[in-house]
Amino acid sequence: MSRSKLKKFSEIAERENVLEEGNELYGHLGGKWDEIHFENTNPIVVEIGCGRGEYTLGMARLFPDKNFIGVDIKGARLWKGSTIAIEEGLENVSFLRTYVEQISDQFAAGEVSEVWITFPDPRPKDRDIKRRLTSPRFLALYKHILKPDGIVHLKTDNLGLFEYTLEVLQEAPIKNLISTTDLYQSELQEHTMGIYTKYEKQYLQEGVPIKYLQFKFR
Numbered sequence: 001m002s003r004s005k006l007k008k009f010s011e012i013a014e015r016e017n018v019l020e021e022g023n024e025l026y027g028h029l030g031g032k033w034d035e036i037h038f039e040n041t042n043p044i045v046v047e048i049g050c051g052r053g054e055y056t057l058g059m060a061r062l063f064p065d066k067n068f069i070g071v072d073i074k075g076a077r078l079w080k081g082s083t084i085a086i087e088e089g090l091e092n093v094s095f096l097r098t099y100v101e102q103i104s105d106q107f108a109a110g111e112v113s114e115v116w117i118t119f120p121d122p123r124p125k126d127r128d129i130k131r132r133l134t135s136p137r138f139l140a141l142y143k144h145i146l147k148p149d150g151i152v153h154l155k156t157d158n159l160g161l162f163e164y165t166l167e168v169l170q171e172a173p174i175k176n177l178i179s180t181t182d183l184y185q186s187e188l189q190e191h192t193m194g195i196y197t198k199y200e201k202q203y204l205q206e207g208v209p210i211k212y213l214q215f216k217f218r
């Protein structure tokens with residue numbers, strides 16, 4: 001591992017805005033993120049596979065009265081988001097380093113108000129279907145941590161993953177589905193608040209339309 005990565009890992013291990021294995025609160029905040037971590041009862045919004053946390057940070061700047069948690073397994077990426085949050089004094093942002101597969105160990109049932117899945121890896125191979133972050137087993141995890149009427153959002157450049165997700169949703173216990181295959185030609189763009197990640201800007205420059213959907217669980 002490179003020296004710079006090791007340095008980032010040792011830095012995030014000391015930070016209050018990063019929760020990861022080894023931290024005494026890791027795995028013990030379920031049902032208590034408000035009381036123990038954020039010290040307020042504002043709604044909690046979780047970004048799944050947040051990478052460098054651009055969406056989490058963008059939303060946190062716009063909504064100081066909500067708490068945002070970016071989830072990813074890659075420590076060096078979370079270091080970037082965590083560093084920006086500290087530099088900007090954003091106290092309503094934290095990052096959780098864990099596998100999404102283990103997310104129900106980190107949140108109590110019904111603790112989360114919204115889930116954002118931003119530009120997930122498309123995992124096009126058939127053998128990887130179960131690893132897609134919108135496959136039925138992941139949807140069951142999101143349903144568990146979300147409040148009744150909580151919202152799931154998906155933003156992606158990848159048509160295959162988008163169509164796969166719509167197929168999965170046909171069989172899922174959901175309601176109020178809205179979707180578009182061309183977000184920036186659609187009135188649905190108001191739901192995405194003008195926040196763009198680095199990847200998204202690249203796709204748009206290449207002329208790739210961004211797909212978006214949102215739904216609630218029944």
Ligand SMILES: C[S@@+](CC[C@H](N)C(=O)[O-])C[C@H]1O[C@@H](n2cnc3c(N)ncnc32)[C@H](O)[C@@H]1O
Pocket residue numbers: 048049050051052053054071072073074077098099100101118119120121197198199200
């Ligand atoms: C294509 S990147 C997108 C990052 C960011 N959302 C963006 O739009 O720039 C996908 C991210 O999801 C994370 N990821 C994928 N599967 C994961 C899993 N099962 N658990 C935790 N993180 C995961 C990866 O580490 C990566 O940072």
